[in-house]
Amino acid sequence: MFLLLAMLTIVTACGNAGNGSSGAQSGAGENTEGESLRDIKVVLDWTPNTNHTGLYAAVDQGFYKEEGLHVEIIQPGQAGADTMVASGxxxxxxxxxxxxxxxxxxGVPIVSIAAVIQHNTSGFAAPADRNIKSPKDFEGKTYGGWGSPIDSAxxxxxxxxxxxxxxxxxNVNMxxxxxxxxxxRDIDFAWIFYGWTGIEAELRGEAIDMFYVKDYSEKLDYYTPVLISNEKTINEDPELVKAFMRATTKGYEYAIEHPEEAAGILSAAVPDLDKDLVLASQKWLSPKYQDDASRWGEQKAEVWQNYSDWMVEHGLLDQPLEVEKAYTNEFLPTE
Structure with missing residues (x-):
């Protein structure tokens, strides 16, 4: 359990450093008089950013409402999104x-129901003036992380x-x-999501060298982030999951096809975000949501197997993953 908490800390903190912003925002649509909509909530992994644009677009464009849903987008409590979903x-x-x-x-019964982004957009970034031109050059440098075993692995x-x-x-704790x-202050490089922090560096005019982890091992080209549900919801209310995913898929497809408009939706929903950063990030990220997959959200067994094998190899798992139970494409629309 300690390792799970440590890993959740690293991915959450990496989301903060790479994809974060301040301030919470509820993106719920409004019930229209005479309509009966089912109220549900979806919890983010961290503060709102362009990883989440499809959710906000689905609210704004009425896609959830078309499915009979009134969706409120919330931020995680101290326990985190995984715990909130696992507990129901x-x-x-x-x-x-x-x-x-x-x-x-x-034994935590959460299930991935869609890959938000098809390929891993995270990696290690260093200011260009640190003269780090390959991972070997990390030697003698100071890494800013969060003390998780996954960093070192x-x-x-x-x-x-x-x-x-x-x-x-x-290693220094950031x-x-x-x-x-x-x-x-005191570090030479850190782990970031390029789609947020890398784009922000571009806007600031601060040159960085970026080393995407997926470029060095296919086992590190895992899905981050993903949408999750829990086994109870999936087994007892599959129609809800189907409805949610039909609308959410439309939201991400809208963001793929209309990045500028989608950026405007996110900025309007979360006015504390830097509008220029949101727009630039959205333009960079929109084509990467689906990328080379046959449809948005598609997940492959080999991606789950490769990454879990890598975790076992590095002592990050106590036992092998039952891949077929960790994810499903069942609820993605077929048309």
């Missing part, structure tokens, strides 16, 4: 393949492939500092 407090949430994998092997993997030694990296604060 909310039926749907945003999570990560890392967290779902660890949770499933510990990923660093060990990609550095080892380049002939580097992870033991020669100094705490609540964001990437831009930390690199000016």
């Amino acid at each position: 407090e909310v039926p749907f949430g945003v999570s990560y393949q890392e967290g779902v994998t660890q949770a499933r092997t510990q 990923v660093l060990d993997t990609i550095m080892g492939l380049e002939g580097g030694d992870v033991d020669k990296v100094k 705490g609540d500092a964001d990437f831009f604060t930390a690199i000016k």
